[in-house]
Amino acid sequence: MSTARLTIDLDALAANYRVLAAQAGVEVAPVVKADAYGLGAGPVARRLWAEGARRFFVARANEGRALRRALGVQRPAEIYVLDGAAPGRAGLFSGGELRPVLNSPEQVAAWRAAGGGPCAVHIDTGMNRLGLRPEEAGLAADLAPAIVLSHLACTDEPANPMNRRQRDLFAEASRAFPGARLCLANSGGVFLGPDYAFDLVRPGVSLFGGGPEGRPDPRLRAVATFEADVLQVREAAAGESVGYGAAHGLVADTRIAVVGAGYADGVPRSSSPRGQVWLAGRRRPIVGRISMDSLAVDAGDAAVRAGDRVELFGPRLPLDEAAAAAGTIAYELLTSVGGRVERRYLGGAG
Ligand SMILES: *Cc1c(COP(=O)(O)O)cnc(C)c1O
Numbered sequence: 453m454s455t456a457r458l459t460i461d462l463d464a465l466a467a468n469y470r471v472l473a474a475q476a477g478v479e480v481a482p483v484v485k486a487d488a489y490g491l492g493a494g495p496v497a498r499r500l501w502a503e504g505a506r507r508f509f510v511a512r513a514n515e516g517r518a519l520r521r522a523l524g525v526q527r528p529a530e531i532y533v534l535d536g537a538a539p540g541r542a543g544l545f546s547g548g549e550l551r552p553v554l555n556s557p558e559q560v561a562a563w564r565a566a567g568g569g570p571c572a573v574h575i576d577t578g579m580n581r582l583g584l585r586p587e588e589a590g591l592a593a594d595l596a597p598a599i600v601l602s603h604l605a606c607t608d609e610p611a612n613p614m615n616r617r618q619r620d621l622f623a624e625a626s627r628a629f630p631g632a633r634l635c636l637a638n639s640g641g642v643f644l645g646p647d648y649a650f651d652l653v654r655p656g657v658s659l660f661g662g663g664p665e666g667r668p669d670p671r672l673r674a675v676a677t678f679e680a681d682v683l684q685v686r687e688a689a690a691g692e693s694v695g696y697g698a699a700h701g702l703v704a705d706t707r708i709a710v711v712g713a714g715y716a717d718g719v720p721r722s723s724s725p726r727g728q729v730w731l732a733g734r735r736r737p738i739v740g741r742i743s744m745d746s747l748a749v750d751a752g753d754a755a756v757r758a759g760d761r762v763e764l765f766g767p768r769l770p771l772d773e774a775a776a777a778a779g780t781i782a783y784e785l786l787t788s789v790g791g792r793v794e795r796r797y798l799g800g801a802g
Contacts (some may be wrong), residue, residue, distance in 0.1 A: 455712030456680040456793045459766075460491045463799035464501040464673035468659050469503050471671050476642045476653040481635065483656035484512035485534065491660055491676055491795075494522030498801045500659075501527045507599075509553075509654055511535055522694025532572050532599065534582070535538075542566035555582040560592045563768065572599035573632075577618040577624045579605045586625035593628045600632040602652065607640025608666045615641075627795055631636040631743065641663040661771055662782035668770035676786060677766030678793075680713035682731075683746060685756050694748050700725070709751040711762045714744045718789035719764060720778040723747070727777045730763035732756050762768040 473480045482505050488496035497508055497519055507530045510516045516531045523529055530551060537545050537552035539562040545552050553572040554560050563571060573592045576583030583602065584592065602622040606612040618634065626634050634650035639658035643646045643665075660676060663669035686708045694700040694708060709731060715721050719742055727738040729747075734756035740748045749762065765774035765785065775785045 455683065456678070456790070457796055458491075458789050458793050459677040459679070459796045459798060460495065461673070461675055461677070461798045462495065462801060464675045465491075465496060465499055465659060466503050466660065466799070467659065468672050468675065469500055469505070472639070472642050472653070472658060473504075474635065474650045475648075475671075478649045479507070479652040480505060480628070481507035481509060481532075481652050481654050482659055483638070483654055485509065485510040485515060486787050487515070489656060489660050489783065490619040490789045491799070493519050493649070495521060495797050495801045496659075497529075498527065499747050499799070501529060502800070506530065507652065509534055511552060513537075513544055514539075519609070520549055530570070530598070536574070536582075536662040537563055537566075545569070545571075553582075553599075554584075554592060554595070556584065557588055557591055558729050560584070560595065564595060568595055571595060571597050572601055572635075573597040573629070575600065575602045575619040575622060577602045577604075577625070578614060578625065579603055583585065586621055589625045589628045593651060597629060597632050599635050599652070600626045600629045601635040602626075602647075604636065604638060604641050604644075606695050607638060607644060607664065610640075610644055610665070615644055615648075649676070657783055657786075659784075660786060663770075663772050663787070666781060667772045667776070674765075674767040674771065676771065676789075678713075678718070679719070679761050679766070680711050680754055680763040680764065681707045682714045682760040682762060684710045684758055685751065693740070696743065700740035700748075705755070707711065707738075707753070708739070709749045709760075711747050711749055712745065713762075713793075714746050715742050715763060716744045716790050717793050718785070719747060720780060720785070720788065722780065723774075723778040725775065728769065730766075730768040732760065735769065750777055768793065 485492045536555045574583035606614045637653040639655040661674045728735040765771045
């Protein structure tokens with residue numbers, strides 16, 4: 453029996469998908485890379501398929517193959533691989549099972565040399581991450597990509613002028629592809645307004661409950677609930693300390709709940725000293741350093757017992773707040789949940 457568990461509410465996922473679709477007014481092509489941000493690409497994609505999604509994005513070819521298997525022949529869908537086809541590996545894609553997102557002149561040339569086929573083309577409009585430079589876009593025009601995309605760098609700051617600059621550059625450079633469907637917006641982009649929607653949108657984190665601006669958004673539901681059991685309750689005395697390094701000194705007698713989740717389960721070490729958990733009806737502070745397998749909570753005067761459940765993030769303790777308290781972002785928190793954490797699904801997989 454593992455003490456830490458992650459519950460994935462597929463009905464909440466479906467609700468977020470519908471919120472994003474209504475907001476965008478165009479097709480939603482979910483991003484389910486990194487095992488759907490740690491939530492399980494198979495159940496997540498099957499439910500999104502049941503909700504109407506027919507195009508998915510992953511980062512790596514092996515994720516794409518696993519997703520294809522998880523969807524099975526009875527759920528046809530286009531699967532795009534954001535990494536693209538590295539030169540010499542274009543053959544992996546030629547069966548049509550996966551579609552590469554071509555990111556560089558080398559990838560474009562290799563894809564053409566391998567005979568072409570359904571693909572997408574990525575134009576970099578300012579991130580300097582992946583993609584052709586705008587002036588290189590014409591190099592891929594003969595491949596007639598099904599989708600042309602770009603990625604926004606600053607959507608968590610709606611007022612940042614970089615958003616508009618990237619959008620306009622994308623509109624301009626994508627004119628080299630009159631037959632393609634255009635795709636710019638990630639989760640944050642969906643909420644920037646209709647100018648950013650183009651033909652389809654490509655959200656990830658907001659499907660999974662992460663706010664588009666890195667803080668809780670009332671329009672979205674919590675999809676993932678990370679919980680663990682109280683392993684032991686201890687009465688510690690003023691003057692004693694808690695945990696490694698004796699880093700937390702107690703100024704008063706304190707009831708400590710030792711919780712069975714640590715950094716090996718995906719609770720960042722940086723959750724100390726600012727982090728909180730939900731325990732016995734309210735938020736309570738994490739005290740002392742996070743251990744590999746446990747953490748300590750100041751339980752106050754709550755009648756806590758071994759076996760009680762603690763929420764580390766979820767509907768009562770928003771993912772974005774837990775991430776901020778640890779100095780990180782929802783994406784990292786979700787994708788860090790450890791392999792030994794039991795996953796459980798609520799709601800139909802479709
Ligand atoms: C991860 C990723 C997305 C999804 O971004 P969110 O911010 O999670 O919505 C979209 N497009 C690209 C290219 C990505 O790498």
